[in-house]
Amino acid sequence: ENTLFRDIIAHAKEYGFVYPSSEIYEGLQAVYDYGPYGAELKKNIKELWWNTMTRFNDDIVGLDSAIFMHPDTWKASGHIESFNDPMIDNKDSKKRYRADVLLEEKAAEYENSGDQEKADTLLKKTGQLLEAEDLEAVRALIIAEDIKCPISGTANWTEVRQFNLMFSTQMGSVSDGSGKIYLRPETAQGIFVNFLNVQKTARMKVPFGIAQIGKAFRNEIVARQFIFRMREFEQMEMQFFVRPGEEMEWYEKWRDMRLKWHKAIGIASEDLRLHEHEKLAHYANAAVDVEYKFPFGFKEVEGIHSRTDFDLKSHQEVSKKKLQYFDPEIGKNYIPYVVETSVGCDRLFLMLFCSAFKNEEVGEGDKIKTRTYLKLHPALAPVKAAILPLTKKDGLPEKGQEIYKSLKGAFNVVYEEAASIGKRYTRQDLIGTPFCIAVDHQTLEDETVTIRHRDSTEQERMPVSELESYIMKSTSF
Ligand code: ATP
Secondary structure: HHHHHHHHHHHHHHHEEEEEEHHOOOOOOOOEEEEEHHHHHHHHHHHHHHHHHOOOOOOOEEEEOOOOOOHHHHHHHOOOOOOOOEEEEOOOOOOEEEEEHHHHHHHHHHHHHOOOOHHHHHHHHHHHHHHOOOOOHHHHHHHOOOOOOOOOOOOOOOOOEEEEEEEEOOOOOOOOOOOEEEEEEHHHHHHHHHHHHHHHHHOOOOOOEEEEEEEEOOOOOOOOHHHHOEEEEEEEEEEEEEEOOOHHHHHHHHHHHHHHHHHHHOOHHHHHEEEEEEOOOOOEEEEEEEEEEEEEEEEEEEEEEEEOHHHHHHHHEEEEHOEEEEEEEOEEOOEEEEEEEEEEEEHHHHHHHHHHHEEEEEEEEEHOEEEEEEOOOOOOOOOOEEEEEEEOOOHHHHHHHHHHHOOOOOOOOOOOOOOOOOHHHHHHHOOOEEEEEEEHHHHHHOOEEEEOOOOOOOOOEEEHHHHHHHHHHHOOO
8 A cells, every 4th residue: 555664664674663463373463573673773763862851851750660550540530531533343353443543534635636625624523522432423424424445345334333452361260350561551640649659759749740661451453553652661751840820831832842842853944744633632731743754644643632631630529639739929828730751762763763764776887776765863772883894714703703792792783794894784774873983904003993984885984992982972863
């Protein structure tokens, strides 16, 4: 359906980034495993986000709360009641769809054919009907828009039903259902229930934030588009607690800071846009998505939400524990308002991977060939440098090993001596290694190496003694 996206998925698998989960058993839908280079890239993404939040903002601290939480958490947060997606089945193909996604895709069709007004009207209408939970009218709209199932080609639809996205399991050995607990569908609630613990023990003063990285689980109805929508994924969330009335100011600040961050990690400005929500979640008074232009269109990567005091207030009500803060500056007690930034680590991975994937024509005349490489920001690249002796003799491997050992304490570097130097360069290009260090006969004489730059393929001579500081400088933000 989309050859570029197919190439990206194939590349991710072939070069050790992402595999379908339990592939020898035909895989598990919407669940994926990260290979050696994928695991490194993901780790680098998390580290960068974590450092941005907790190190470059003196008013943000970290947290690592459990996946399992007391079941009342999800009553208070509204997830049991309303963490639903409207689903619809096609009676002929028996395929299940998200009713809202069918309508959004139709709107995108209008937009692509230049009819922006029709697209906007449809989106607005969809939003209104969903907000009113008028599921019959949602079905009527799907039929009126003549939306057909791509598999059966018919518009033979069932009614629309709400489907709760939380996975549940049993805690302990009780079989009467009383031990039912959920796998968290977002990491945010672990932050809310720990709000006072963190505030008191880390001696924080409002405004301050709590950042967390962790797994979340959603029983998504439509599981498509590779790691864009997964059933097990990782979130990086930051809840920023502010004085009531100051939330819009912080909301705008975080929106701007987060957009800047996406540009700083190497995403082109024209591939990013902000999308303000018309339909707000039950807890929000303002919400905006940072969207990236994936090969399948502009889609959400990160959400910035002004959540009001909804969460803390409901937890206070349900738990009967005061979740108030005494603000010494104004001498008042209040429940803080919250502005959150919520980004999916896997979705960020996909964005970076799509944006880095380059297929360029090089050479001239009949010698034109395609060069594929990953133009990842050097700070995120899984392997920072490859040490490559030109030949396997004359003491070059020993010299190469010596350089490799001197660098591996500081960076993820690799040493390779098999195959021609050209083939080894290509292999590193394919996994996005920013520097290849060739060890040749001259190295033995004057302690210099050739350093080849991934993006330009240009080479320069550099003293071995300068390698570490050069790589350090080039691979940091
Ligand atoms: P969507 O509209 O795509 O379902 P959402 O609005 O429900 O997403 P949030 O609840 O705001 O998403 O979650 C915050 C972030 O978590 C999203 O911006 C996205 O990056 C990530 N995320 C949410 N659901 C998934 C998923 N199923 N797989 C991967 N990442 C996800």
